[in-house]
Amino acid sequence: MDDRLVVSMIQCFFIAFGVILGGTIVGSIGSYITGEAPLTAMFRIAKSLRIWAIVAAIGGTFDAISNFEKGIFDGSTFDIFKQIMMIVSAMGGVKTALLLFEWLLGEEVT
Template identity: 45%
Template sequence: MEFKQAFIPLLITSYFVALGVILGGSLLGGLAAFLVGDPPFYWLRRFSEGLRIWAIVAAIGGTFDTFYSFERGIFAGDTKEIVKQLLLILFAMGGAQTGAAILKWFIQESG
């Protein structure tokens, strides 16, 4: 039996999971770089860029459920599912982008 959750809280959760993956992964990676003697701000930026796709995947709960929902939306004519999945992905992308922007602000990088 699949756990059903209200959609708006799911969008908010998706946003903050992606934000947390970017911030947590990048900050801990930067700390590790500092501990081994590498420049931490360089690695903060690299990690925030490299973790974006993984933050989105973590926020949407895995890619197979999303593909299944797209398949159901296309072949079964359930367009509501397609819109829900697209919104979920957009919110996850927004959380990842916000995390990257916070890190750029933190390391005082322009652009």
């Protein structure tokens, strides 16, 4: 496996993790300021940010689609494998952030 792939996977993981963590915390501060329950808002915000964290981590949907297209039409199977691994890595970062919030808040984020 290429070293750049491993580096990209680690970066994708932490970008997705950071989007969930930062977005949820900052969003709950906004809920607190407006008088809503911040812990309830954390669950709602974390749930709604999941797909956006994955998209942000892999660099947007158009790059992913063009990499899949290059892999299928140009016969470059490594590009398809790389893109799948990036998506899996980003999903791991999202799941880790959601587990962290479940441990801290004591409720399951579904």
